[in-house]
Amino acid sequence: MRTVLISGASRGLGAALAEAFSEDGDQVFAGERNPSGPSQMPLNVRSLASVDDAVRTVVRSAGGIDILINNAGTHLAGPLASLDQDRFKETLDVNLLGAWRLTKAALPHMRSGGTIAMISSLSGLVGLPEDGAYAASKFALEGMSQSLAAEVAPLGIRVLIFEPGRIATGFAGANDGADPAAVARQIVSIIDDENAPFRNPLCETGRTLFETVGIDNGARTEDLVRQVTGKDWRWQGHC
Structure with a gap:
């Protein structure tokens, strides 16, 4: 049984x-800013205190973390020149710094062979009109x-990025698209695969974009990281 923390x-x-999961x-700790059920726990990724409290709760109960999924996100739409500065900062704070805060707190407690999963977006690969704030946060996350990935590979921990297409969750106004349960099952299957690549497109739109634009699944960047730093970010071990 693995211990899974999800924001x-x-x-x-x-x-x-x-x-x-x-x-x-698996033993799942479902973090949410405003928990509404017994299976959820408080977790506000914008707050260092909240992040630290959540990780302590998991460690007290389970002893460590096998899988960390940075899923918390927010969306801001509109032409870049018209965006409110505070709203832009909030988007970066949640989507980028939120993932950094939670990863930083969880990393000392992650077991060797564990996985850090980043839920990115196709907007982290292609910037579209009126999506610049969200794209900026996801490009930075990538x-x-x-x-x-290069830093934690020697610890026996791997990093995976997932780029979903449109999912019918209501997020960013998406009420149509892929079934979230099917997408979740695909993510679990990829995490279960010890040979999974660093970058993973989800949904048909994601796979089409990868093929059309020729996006690297991580292999080319991995070679560059190895040449420059001498570190190999390819995950070694078993989750």
Whole structure:
């Protein structure tokens, strides 16, 4: 039985992930800013105190963490020149720094062979009109994750990025698209695969984008990291 900590798990993809891991017999800690059920715990990724409290709760109960899923996110739409500065900062604070805060707190308690999963977006690969704030946060998340992967590989911990297409969760107004339960099951399956690549497109739109644009699944960047730093970010071990 693995210990899984998920942020942003009250609804949508986060809730579907919590259910999928639970169905596999894993011990799931579903973090949410405003928990509304007994299976959820308080976790506000914008607060260092909240992040630290959540990680302590998991460690007291389970002793360590096998899988960390940075899923909490927010969306801000609109032309870049018209955006409110505070709202732009909030988007970066949740989507980028929120993942950094939770990873920083959880990392000392992660077991060798564990996985840090970043829920990115196709907007982290292609910037579209009126999506600049969200794209900026996800492009930055992708870059941060590349550095993190090289840093934690010697510890026996791997980093995986997931780029979903449109999912019918209501997030960012998406009421159509892929079934969140099916997407969650796909993520669980990829995490279960010890040979999974660093970057993983989800849904048909994601796979089409990868093929059309020729996006690297991580292999080319991995080679560059190895050449520059001498470190190999390829995960070694068993989750």
